[in-house]
Amino acid sequence: MKLILASKNRHKLTELDAILRGLGMEVALESEYGLDLDVEETGTTFAENSYLKAKAVFDASGHAAIADDSGLMVDALHGEPGVYSARYGGRQTDAARTAYLLENMKNVPDDQRGAQFVSVITCIFPDGRKITAKGVCRGTILHEMHGTGGFGYDPVFFVPEYGMTFAELSAEQKNAISHRGLALREFSRKVQEGIYDDE
Numbered sequence: 001m002k003l004i005l006a007s008k009n010r011h012k013l014t015e016l017d018a019i020l021r022g023l024g025m026e027v028a029l030e031s032e033y034g035l036d037l038d039v040e041e042t043g044t045t046f047a048e049n050s051y052l053k054a055k056a057v058f059d060a061s062g063h064a065a066i067a068d069d070s071g072l073m074v075d076a077l078h079g080e081p082g083v084y085s086a087r088y089g090g091r092q093t094d095a096a097r098t099a100y101l102l103e104n105m106k107n108v109p110d111d112q113r114g115a116q117f118v119s120v121i122t123c124i125f126p127d128g129r130k131i132t133a134k135g136v137c138r139g140t141i142l143h144e145m146h147g148t149g150g151f152g153y154d155p156v157f158f159v160p161e162y163g164m165t166f167a168e169l170s171a172e173q174k175n176a177i178s179h180r181g182l183a184l185r186e187f188s189r190k191v192q193e194g195i196y197d198d199e
Contacts, residue, residue, distance in 0.1 A: 015178075015181070049120075117179035142158050
């Protein structure tokens with residue numbers, strides 16, 4: 001089955017494709033179908049925004065569409081940046097947003113720097129049925145960036161079990177424990193077992 005990813009983010013495409021290909025699902029960017037949608041993420045939750053993006057691509061293409069809405073929720077910042085992770089503080093780049101996050105946390109002690117990455121996957125199939133899946137990965141926010149892999153806030157998100165940040169993990173390690181990896185495996189399970197929303 002071919003799925004259109006409601007995103008222009010090639011990093012997301014790579015992570016989704018690595019996991020879903022094993023299920024016989026091929027994921028393509030919306031641009032490969034001649035789409036260039038700019039969906040306004042007006043939802044207040046990851047689930048709402050994920051659905052908005054998947055529905056927009058589904059409506060525009062008629063093909064099965066999959067969307068991921070994800071972000072970082074920092075305990076000491078009352079869940080910020082949350083659904084605004086990709087536009088936190090109005091900053092335009094990953095590095096600028098990460099620097100802004102670190103500035104906001106400069107006085108937060110080590111034992112209060114807990115955080116979690118959250119991902120919600122929504123897939124709308126050609127018959128209109130829908131599957132939603134969620135993944136959460138806990139960690140802590142470092143005082144400075146470490147590692148060159150990944151994207152977004154990965155260089156400051158430290159995973160105690162591995163003793164490394166997301167940006168220091170290999171792609172395989174990250175996919176095994178990340179919020180997106182967990183959400184995709186939950187999505188995969190629901191697909192295989194035929195568990196759709198509202199059924």
